Amino acid sequence: KSMKSITVNAPKSGVASGTIQNLLMEAGKDYYVAVEAPDWKKGVGTDYDLTVNGNVFNHAKNNLANNSYDQVKGQSVTPITGSADGTLSSTPVLADEWVGYGDSVDFQKITLANDGTYSFTVSGVSQKVKLTVYGVDANGKLKSMKSITVNAPKSGVASGTIQNLLMDAGSYYVAVEATDWKKGVGTDYNVSMSGSVYNNAKNGLNNGSWNAAGVETLTLSTGKAVSGEWVGYGDASDYFAFKVGADGSAAGQYTFKLTSADGNNLNGNATFTIYQKKYNSKGAASVSKVGSFTNNKADSITLELGEGEYFMAVDSADKGKGKKNMGYDIDVTAPAAPSLTSFAQDQQPATAAAFAELAGFDGVTAALNAVAADTLAGFGSALDSLSGGDEQKKNPLFSVL
Incomplete structure (x- = not known):
């Protein structure tokens, strides 16, 4: 099956050449090149040389089995955790990769240890690419969360970022596709991610309502x-x-x-x-x-x-x-607690001075004065006074004392 042919006409002088350019050819297949002298029946012929050159898509990672969701969904990956302060600094997802003809798309599985807000950046792009972050629905099918297209720059390389995706802990898939791969173009690229990780040690406490068990x-x-x-x-x-x-x-x-x-x-x-x-x-x-x-x-x-x-x-x-x-x-x-010292003072019994008003009662005046004196001798006198005659004992206050 002819892929392409050209005719090079005889030059007026000297020699001529012609080129079939930029044929997209897959590895592993056999191809055949033919050179024919179309005027051979006229008895003419020519010397010639045939050479081949081109761009070889031989990136070291082109043969990785990461060209579809089915190929990577069983991957075992290290969960991404972030730092104790709740941040995730720039972390490689796909490094030193390439997409283009023969390797049009790359997939990578990631597993998040924590809920968070995450951003994904594709960088080092020289040709048009599409970056997509996928989740997986209840039926196990990929569901696009967000995608961006980064166009080929006029010079140098370009980059693009999917910003601030709210993502629960779990597994997701990142895909990079060379959208013009059928035109034979490809590009190197890198993908990294960063974000805010909701990994506070107390987030797992069951205290989300007044009657929750963990309050x-x-x-x-x-x-x-x-x-x-x-x-x-x-x-x-x-x-x-x-x-x-x-x-x-x-x-x-x-x-x-x-x-x-x-x-x-x-x-x-x-x-x-x-x-x-x-x-x-x-x-x-x-x-x-x-x-x-x-x-x-x-x-x-x-x-x-x-x-x-x-x-x-x-x-x-x-x-x-x-x-x-x-x-x-x-x-x-909070309000200050009551002072134990002041409470104790408030509960002390009245001093002898508090009994001064009782001094007018017959039969107990001497006893009260003796208590106020606070001496052993006075205490003895008080006892003597309290042992007074019958008239003193009949006093109602004496009975109370």
Whole structure:
């Protein structure tokens, strides 16, 4: 089957040449080249040389079995985790690769250890390519999440980025395709990813509602009540229980302040609410709001709290949709507890001076004066006085004493 042919006419002088250019030819197939003298019946002939040159698509990775989803879906890959501070720096996904004729598309499986917002960049591109990030639907079929096309630059190389994809923990697929591969063009490329990783150690706590099993009960005092917490995509709400009054913190005026735990501005990313637990006549529990604020308008609230059961709640401002994420602490200013020293002083019995007004009663004046003197001799005199005659003993006050 002829792929291409040309005719080179006899020159008026000297010699001539002709070229069949840029034939796309696949590896592993046999081809045949023929040179014919079409006027041989006229008894003419010619010397000739035949050479071949071209662009060989022999990139070292062209033979990798990564040209389709089926070829890579069983790959074992290391999960991508990110740093402890919740960031993922630029991480290679496909490095020193090539797509073009004979290797038109490359797939790579990635597994995310955590929910997050991730970006994907294809770089070093000299010809037109398409970058796509795929998820997998419930039927095991690829579903495109986002794709971009990077056109061939006028000079040098080009790049393009799919930005800020909200992705749950799990497996995904990245594909790079040379869209003009049938024209015989190809390009080197690299793909990397980066992003914000929602890997706060407390995200897995079961405290997303007031009656969740993992809600922690706190004893509030002035200081940091909650530290190093986070709300956002995948962890929309956190609840914390506390008691005021019996078996809890002192009743009185409390101030609750929301502060940033990750160094970022609060920027209205969360709503803070205090709820009180109530019971109906049948003993069923519910909660009612006592006070709240959204942190683009305020960063604290002061409330007078009486005896009862309460909850602090921090909610992502967009209900966990991923655009309002925040690391936070909760600082509390609590009422001072009663002083044990002052309580003890308040309960002391009255001193002898307090009995001075009783001095006018017959029969006990000497005894009271003796007690006030606070001497052993006086104490003895008091006993003598208290052992007075019958008239003294009849005094009603004497009987009480």
